[in-house]
Amino acid sequence: MRLGHLFKLAAATIFCCATAVNAAPLKVGFVYVSPIGDAGWTYQHDEARKIVQKEFGDKIETTFVESVAEGADAERVIRNMASHGYDLIFTTSFGYMNPTIKVAKMYPKVKFEHATGYKIENNMGNYQARDYQGRYLAGMVAGAMSKSGTIGYVGAFPIPEVIRGINAYMLGAQATNPAIKMKVVWVNSWHDPAKEREAAESLMLQGADVLTMHTDSAAVVQAAAAKNVYAVGFNSDMSAYGPKIHLTSSVQHWESIYRTKIQAVINGTWKADAVWDGLKEGVVALSPINPVVPKPVVAKVEQYKAEIIAGKRDVYQGPIYKQDGTLAVAQGKALTDAELPKIDWYVKGIEGNVPK
Amino acid sequence: MRIEKRLHDSKVMLYASPLLALLLTLLSGALMFALLGRAPLHSLYIFFIAPVSELYGLSELVVKVTPLLLCAIGLTLCFKAKIWNIGAEGQFVFAAMIGGAVSLQLAESQGFWVLPTVIISGALAGMAWAAIAALLLTRFGANEILTTIMLNYIAVNLLLWGVHGPLKDPNGMNFPESALFAAQTMLPVLFDDYRVTIAILIALFMLVVIWVLLGRTLLGFQLRVMGENRNAARFAGFKSNALIWFVLLFSGAMAGLAAVSEINGPVGQLISTLSLGYGYAAIIVVFMGRMHPLGILLASFLLGLTYLGGEMSQMELELPKSITGLFQGMLLFYLLACDLLIGYRVVFSNRTLGKHPAIAAAVSTPPVSQ
Numbered sequence: 099m100r101l102g103h104l105f106k107l108a109a110a111t112i113f114c115c116a117t118a119v120n121a122a123p124l125k126v127g128f129v130y131v132s133p134i135g136d137a138g139w140t141y142q143h144d145e146a147r148k149i150v151q152k153e154f155g156d157k158i159e160t161t162f163v164e165s166v167a168e169g170a171d172a173e174r175v176i177r178n179m180a181s182h183g184y185d186l187i188f189t190t191s192f193g194y195m196n197p198t199i200k201v202a203k204m205y206p207k208v209k210f211e212h213a214t215g216y217k218i219e220n221n222m223g224n225y226q227a228r229d230y231q232g233r234y235l236a237g238m239v240a241g242a243m244s245k246s247g248t249i250g251y252v253g254a255f256p257i258p259e260v261i262r263g264i265n266a267y268m269l270g271a272q273a274t275n276p277a278i279k280m281k282v283v284w285v286n287s288w289h290d291p292a293k294e295r296e297a298a299e300s301l302m303l304q305g306a307d308v309l310t311m312h313t314d315s316a317a318v319v320q321a322a323a324a325k326n327v328y329a330v331g332f333n334s335d336m337s338a339y340g341p342k343i344h345l346t347s348s349v350q351h352w353e354s355i356y357r358t359k360i361q362a363v364i365n366g367t368w369k370a371d372a373v374w375d376g377l378k379e380g381v382v383a384l385s386p387i388n389p390v391v392p393k394p395v396v397a398k399v400e401q402y403k404a405e406i407i408a409g410k411r412d413v414y415q416g417p418i419y420k421q422d423g424t425l426a427v428a429q430g431k432a433l434t435d436a437e438l439p440k441i442d443w444y445v446k447g448i449e450g451n452v453p454k
Numbered sequence: 455m456r457i458e459k460r461l462h463d464s465k466v467m468l469y470a471s472p473l474l475a476l477l478l479t480l481l482s483g484a485l486m487f488a489l490l491g492r493a494p495l496h497s498l499y500i501f502f503i504a505p506v507s508e509l510y511g512l513s514e515l516v517v518k519v520t521p522l523l524l525c526a527i528g529l530t531l532c533f534k535a536k537i538w539n540i541g542a543e544g545q546f547v548f549a550a551m552i553g554g555a556v557s558l559q560l561a562e563s564q565g566f567w568v569l570p571t572v573i574i575s576g577a578l579a580g581m582a583w584a585a586i587a588a589l590l591l592t593r594f595g596a597n598e599i600l601t602t603i604m605l606n607y608i609a610v611n612l613l614l615w616g617v618h619g620p621l622k623d624p625n626g627m628n629f630p631e632s633a634l635f636a637a638q639t640m641l642p643v644l645f646d647d648y649r650v651t652i653a654i655l656i657a658l659f660m661l662v663v664i665w666v667l668l669g670r671t672l673l674g675f676q677l678r679v680m681g682e683n684r685n686a687a688r689f690a691g692f693k694s695n696a697l698i699w700f701v702l703l704f705s706g707a708m709a710g711l712a713a714v715s716e717i718n719g720p721v722g723q724l725i726s727t728l729s730l731g732y733g734y735a736a737i738i739v740v741f742m743g744r745m746h747p748l749g750i751l752l753a754s755f756l757l758g759l760t761y762l763g764g765e766m767s768q769m770e771l772e773l774p775k776s777i778t779g780l781f782q783g784m785l786l787f788y789l790l791a792c793d794l795l796i797g798y799r800v801v802f803s804n805r806t807l808g809k810h811p812a813i814a815a816a817v818s819t820p821p822v823s824q
Contacts, residue, residue: 127769133774133775134774161768161769161772162768163765163768163769163775164768164774164775165775166765167727167730168725168727169716169720169721169725169727169728169730170517170518170649170716170719170720170721170730171730171761171765173649173720174514174517174649174762174765175765177510178510178511178765178766178769179769181510182769192629193631193725193727196634196722196723204647216627255629255630255726256618256628256630257627257628257629257630258627258628258629261628286614286726287727439627440627440628442628453618
């Protein structure tokens with residue numbers, strides 16, 4: 099096919115030009131799944147991008163593309179970056195895993211970092227936050243502040259990452275309120291403020307009096323604020339959306355990961371690996387706790403936080419029972435990093451079933 | 455200056471209106487870029503030209519256009535006959551689920567029949583989903599706008615159930631997506647290193663098919679008559695129910711092919727966020743393209759370009775994603791506004807009234823009762 103050869107030739111030229119521009123600043127690209135907005139998952143990634151851009155100054159040049167759908171579009175955006183001379187590309191949503199791999203194979207000299215996935219290639223690493231640690235502490239606050247004895251959780255997709263957070267939150271709540279119950283509503287989207295709000299309202303109708311979510315926007319906190327119900331934020335400090343009802347937020351600070359990765363590429367020491375950082379590394383943190391939370395509760399949260407950071411306490415340490423009462427983690431044991439990514443069950447006290 | 459009704463719809467404006475709309479969009483776009491502190495011409499270049507200035511960009515435009523065009527081809531027949539099928543989205547999603555399920559089933563099979571089976575199963579699934587609306591309309595007279603919209607939601611939730619349930623990748627750690635399709639179930643790409651598949655050839659072929667069908671066949675004539683006046687069609691003895699079944703099944707099949715072109719092409723697996731609104735965007739394409747095959751071809755490329763331009767503007771101009779929506783909105787807004795000029799014209803002074811011979815005659819002779 100002559101035309102095919104022509105295309106290949108043209109592609110080769112584009113490729114050559116793209117790699118030749120590598121000289122001056124390191125070009126770093128970010129692909130976001132939702133709009134940056136004022137709070138949430140993507141907002142935190144973009145804040146981290148701004149921080150590292152400031153720190154590295156003219157040594158790097160960062161750009162982003164937001165609201166990239168996790169389908170055919172993702173591959174084009176990632177490939178466009180790779181072919182336009184980007185040296186390091188961060189793809190920040192689970193659904194970008196396979197598209198990132200496809201492009202990574204096409205551009206072996208470009209480095210890729212994928213957030214929250216489980217696959218690694220020669221030139222593609224992955225990174226993730228131990229959100230469940232922050233969730234546990236936030237759950238302790240929620241459990242202590244619930245009067246009805248029922249708390250609510252809005253989930254995006256029933257994948258291990260989200261279920262891990264749900265269980266951790268519940269375990270935290272049980273640490274301050276052993277009789278606590280929790281309801282979960284799924285919205286099947288990472289970012290759909292209307293649906294998130296609806297889910298929050300249905301949870302409040304069912305008697306939940308402290309709400310939290312694993313979605314990208316602040317809609318759940320806003321819905322709770324409208325009804326004067328307590329809420330716990332996620333991803334970003336969401337206190338601005340309801341200063342009175344916002345108890346605390348489990349937040350991510352990605353800059354330490356981005357700083358390390360970018361520095362490694364500049365030094366020429368970058369290699370594909372799996373990074374999983376949490377409270378200890380500062381990637382996961384708890385935002386300031388609302389003064390309405392009683393002092394003893396705050397003290398207990400601080401104590402547990404210190405113990406987790408020191409490695410003396412584990413979120414998933416036994417005994418932990420599943421919903422049906424079977425023992426999931428025995429006394430004296432804790433789930434390992436190999437087991438944590440596979441969680442597909444709820445701990446006792448959560449109502450409803452994990453959607454299969 | 456005032457606006458007066460034309461005696462006859464303007465043939466010139468029918469085709470000039472989209473061009474005028476495009477021009478106004480470009481002007482407004484330039485103004486918007488200037489207000490945002492970006493160089494207007496350079497920004498327009500980044501939005502409309504840069505995405506397709508390389509072969510890869512051009513190939514990506516074709517990738518984006520393929521499902522859009524296939525959906526639009528089916529909808530053109532429906533809308534010509536004034537059957538308001540808003541359900542291309544649902545037919546797309548349902549067909550994706552069935553086509554995906556068949557692709558997964560055939561992961562171990564080899565042979566020339568594998569790919570045709572996948573393609574045909576997708577088309578049949580799209581038809582089946584459209585058939586529900588056709589049955590409800592012909593048997594019970596249920597408004598097709600409502601039934602097709604509602605079927606869209608059902609299809610999306612069926613797909614969610616599928617990727618969270620039976621179609622989930624057993625080795626995927628409970629993530630809501632299917633396993634990657636095997637190579638023999640994927641549509642072959644036309645050129646190495648590019649994602650354009652043979653689906654675009656199918657789309658172009660079907661475009662010619664509806665062109666001939668609408669312009670040169672009795673069936674096409676019947677559809678047009680039905681669209682103009684359903685009673686006239688009935689008096690002429692056309693079987694309107696059969697026509698309704700035909701257009702809905704045809705458009706279902708096209709949406710089904712669009713789904714296969716997407717999942718067995720650039721995506722390569724079933725995911726929960728498959729529906730990017732191609733079925734809805736295709737409605738805009740059909741109206742922008744004047745329900746004419748050549749028109750929808752151009753319109754689908756223009757709409758496809760706004761998506762790519764939006765991505766490019768984010769990378770190069772650091773503008774938000776909303777830029778895509780803004781351009782699409784402006785395009786549609788100006789098109790609707792300019793369409794006024796088809797039936798009406800702008801008169802700048804009173805004197806022109808007498809100059810038009812037809813109007814002068816109409817004014818001088820008193821109207822005859824009809």
